[in-house]
Amino acid sequence: MTLFKLPDLGEGLQEAEISEWHVAVNDKVVVDQALLSVETAKAIVEIPSPRAGRIKRLFAKPGDILPVGAPLVEFMDGEADAPDAGTVVGHVEQGAEIARESPLASGRASGSQVKAVPAVRALARRLDVDLAVVTPTGPNDTITRKDVERVARILQEVGPIEPLRGVRRAMARSMMQAHAEVVPVCVNDDADLTAWWPSADDLMLRLIRAIVAAARAEPSLNAWFDSHALGRRVLEKIHLGIAVDTEDGLFVPVLRDVGEREPPDLRAGLERLRRDVASRTIPPEEMRGYTFTLSNFGTFGGRYANPIVQPPTVAILGAGRVRDEVVAVKGKTAIHPILPLSLTFDHRAVTGGEATRFLAAVIADLAAD
Numbered sequence: 001m002t003l004f005k006l007p008d009l010g011e012g013l014q015e016a017e018i019s020e021w022h023v024a025v026n027d028k029v030v031v032d033q034a035l036l037s038v039e040t041a042k043a044i045v046e047i048p049s050p051r052a053g054r055i056k057r058l059f060a061k062p063g064d065i066l067p068v069g070a071p072l073v074e075f076m077d078g079e080a081d082a083p084d085a086g087t088v089v090g091h092v093e094q095g096a097e098i099a100r101e102s103p104l105a106s107g108r109a110s111g112s113q114v115k116a117v118p119a120v121r122a123l124a125r126r127l128d129v130d131l132a133v134v135t136p137t138g139p140n141d142t143i144t145r146k147d148v149e150r151v152a153r154i155l156q157e158v159g160p161i162e163p164l165r166g167v168r169r170a171m172a173r174s175m176m177q178a179h180a181e182v183v184p185v186c187v188n189d190d191a192d193l194t195a196w197w198p199s200a201d202d203l204m205l206r207l208i209r210a211i212v213a214a215a216r217a218e219p220s221l222n223a224w225f226d227s228h229a230l231g232r233r234v235l236e237k238i239h240l241g242i243a244v245d246t247e248d249g250l251f252v253p254v255l256r257d258v259g260e261r262e263p264p265d266l267r268a269g270l271e272r273l274r275r276d277v278a279s280r281t282i283p284p285e286e287m288r289g290y291t292f293t294l295s296n297f298g299t300f301g302g303r304y305a306n307p308i309v310q311p312p313t314v315a316i317l318g319a320g321r322v323r324d325e326v327v328a329v330k331g332k333t334a335i336h337p338i339l340p341l342s343l344t345f346d347h348r349a350v351t352g353g354e355a356t357r358f359l360a361a362v363i364a365d366l367a368a369d
Contacts, residue, residue, distance in 0.1 A: 002075040004050055006066050009040055016040045017065045017165050023073075027055045035073060038066075039166040043287075044280050051075065065165065116143040127152040167249030178308050181227055183347040186306045189359055191339040191366040193322065198337075204270060204296060205263050206366060207319055211294060212238055212259045214361035221358045222291050224312035225349040232314065232349045241290030241313070242270070244277050245300070251277045252310070254290045298322065303340045314349040317362065318342040339366065 009016060016038035023035050032048045039045075053075035060066055114131045116124070120143055124131050131143055134151050138144040155161075164172050178184075196206070215222040215238050223234045238259045241252040253273040258266060276282035295307050298321035307318040320340035327336050341362065345355040 002051070002053070003071045004035075004073040004075070006038075006068050006070050006072050007047065008068050009038075009045060015065055015067045016045070017169075018060050018062050019044055020062055021058060022046075023049075023055055023058075025055050025058060029053065029055065040170075040284075043282060043284055047072070049073075063165070065163075065169075114143065115141055116148075120145055120148055124148045129155065167246070167251065171249045174310055175308060178310050181311050182309045184306070184309055184344050185347045185352070185355070186342055186344045187352075187355055187359055188304045188340065188342050189363060191341055191363040192327070193337040193339055193366060195367055195369050197322070202267060202270075203319075203322070203339075204294075205266055207294060207296065207317075208240060208255070208258050208266060209263075210362040210365035211240065211292060211317060213365040214358045215259070215292065217361040218354055218358040220350055220354045221315040221345060223314050223349060224291065225314050225346055226312065227348070230348075235291045237291070239289055239291045241293040241310075242273060243293060243295035243297075244274065245297075246277060248280075251282070251287065252290065252293065253277055253282055253286050254288070293317070295319070298340070305342045307342060307344045309344050309346050311346075314346040315355070315358070316344050317359075318344070 006016060017040075019037040019039045021036045023029055023033075029035065029049045030052045031050070034046045035049050037044055037046050055073060056076040057074040059071045059073065066072070114134075115136065115138075116131055121131065123129075123145060124134075124143075127148060129148050129151050131148075134143050134147050136143040137147055163169075219234050220232075222238050223232045225232045237257050240255045240258045242255055244251045244253060253276070255266065255269050255273065261269070273282070273286070276286070291313060293307070293310065293313060293316040295305075295316060295318045297305060298319050301321055303320040303323070305318045305320065307316040309316050318341070320342070322337050322339050324335050325338040326333050327338075328334075329336075341359065343355060343359045343362075
């Protein structure tokens with residue numbers, strides 16, 4: 001028998017979620033026939049058959065998350081190229097971590113360890129309780145049977161955990177990486193849009209124009225930071241990551257070389273990216289390589305925020321909801337449209353002066369005709 005395993009899908013992806021099988025047991029397939037679709041952090045990808053033959057076994061079902069190299073399909077004919085590895089569901093879902101010593105997440109001192117006798121650990125495994133979230137009441141911070149049973153009752157009341165999948169799973173990992181690596185600082189200010197608001201221009205296009213102007217005035221924020229070498233690369237071209245919120249999670253497609261493109265071309269590019277994200281047909285290469293990020297969260301609500309910088313970039317600009325506000329103009333009051341802005345930067349690579357000069361340049365461009 002021949003096993004076909006989940007291939008390396010590129011882009012550094014180490015796992016994929018089974019989205020849909022296009023074949024069934026006993027089906028005959030030909031070379032390059034689509035076997036299944038998988039959902040990765042980037043897109044939905046069809047995986048073709050590497051050979052012709054008859055399907056003997058499918059190793060996973062839709063919704064299962066498989067690591068690269070896990071068996072997918074067993075063919076009836078051919079030489080075995082690997083031993084039968086069984087299904088991967090148990091490998092993916094097993095919670096072996098709860099049987100090991102781990103830091104508690106209950107607010108005790110950093111570095112403290114889970115303390116529980118083997119019988120309590122066995123009970124926690126049976127009840128599917130992670131000892132790391134249990135607050136101990138026994139002597140010397142020891143977790144007791146009652147502690148585990150208390151948490152089990154709470155978990156039963158709130159219902160089963162919903163595993164993060166696809167884009168949301170990738171988003172969670174990206175945010176964990178950002179939290180672990182970046183030293184974030186956020187500065188906030190307002191832009192007065194009176195000079196051109198309202199106008200036929202799309203606010204997104206004006207924000208892009210302002211980012212280009214600011215990057216030319218203060219190039220240090222259009223950069224990548226290498227945490228291992230403790231160095232940065234200030235980049236000439238501005239490849240703008242556009243944060244797009246969807247029901248599946250957050251996507252950040254890239255609008256390339258925005259400093260050299262005219263407004264009609266940028267508008268068409270934005271519309272294309274949004275369509276591709278909505279249909280989940282955006283190629284993986286269109287989701288990497290951005291040098292600066294823009295999040296226009298004001299389309300949903302909110303004034304200021306603390307946007308997350310995603311390595312290796314060093315800055316992200318967030319735009320809140322435009323509001324009418326009373327302002328003083330030459331000693332008199334007036335009502336102007338005001339755009340709240342939030343700029344988060346990685347303080348390892350960017351100084352406060354560089355960041356505030358960048359934000360000032362964004363505001364100056366937005367205030368211009």
